[in-house]
Amino acid sequence: MSLKISRVAALAATVGVVGTLSVAATPASAASKITFKNWVVSGSVTPKLLNEQVTLPPGSTFNGYSLIEAPSLENITGTLTGTVFVPPFTAKLKLLGLVPTEVGLTFTQVGEPEGTMASVPHSNCTGPGSKFGPGSAECVILNVPTKANLGITMLDSSLGLPVGQLEVGATTKCVTAEPITFPLTTYLTLLEVISTGPQFKGTVTLPPIKCEGLEGVALGLALTAVMSGPENPFALTIAPPPKA
DSSP, X not given: OOHHHHHHHHHHHHHHHHOSXXXXXXXXXXXXXXXXXXXXXXXXXOOTTXXXXXXXXXXXXXXXXXXXXXXXXXXXXXXXXXXXXXOOEEEEEOSSSSSOEEEEEEEEEOSOOOEEEEEOOGGGGSSTTOSSOTTSSOEEEEEOOEEEEEEEEEEGGGGTOOGGGOOTTOEEEEEESSOEEEOOEEEEEHHHHHHTOOEEEEEXXXXXXXXXXXXXXXXXXXHHHHHOEEEEEEEEEEXXXXXX
């Protein structure tokens, strides 16, 4: 039995325990496909200037697949792609003053990431991020650059406009002028990739924000002033769905 087939068998055994993935055992010359179905996405982004954490809502999911080749235990390569879905949600943020304003938020993925996976020395996987310790599985670096638009919807009554100028329930919609690029990179063992999922941390640059309507120009400038810029901390975890 080739080393590649042995590796597929080991992956399949792990999947049998996890019970949430689909692993296709393929010939030694082909890649092994691992499917991620409705994995749970959680995390947050903290605009540095606001110093207020925006937490992703329940119901956020990841669906995708990974293709892994392992001609030897020291030479693992692979790809990962998929879609992150975040349902629309609300948050209270002090955007334009001292009083928290309830705003509608959306995170919408732009395109599908073309993630890569490659072997690295196992010393990279012995820190807090490695739950299984040295020797338990091969260590890889996972790099999945992901882009998303941030949308903001505000009730016009929260913008300080005279009541006579407002329609009941009127809103102003805003969005980042260009997608946010999340540099999702982490070290983890191959076993963690398919059993517990990756955890990403870092900082991200929030682009300027533009808003619709006549009042949108001023509002976009105001939101840009209090939210946009570099070094905004983020954290993102992708984990298996709860067992039925």
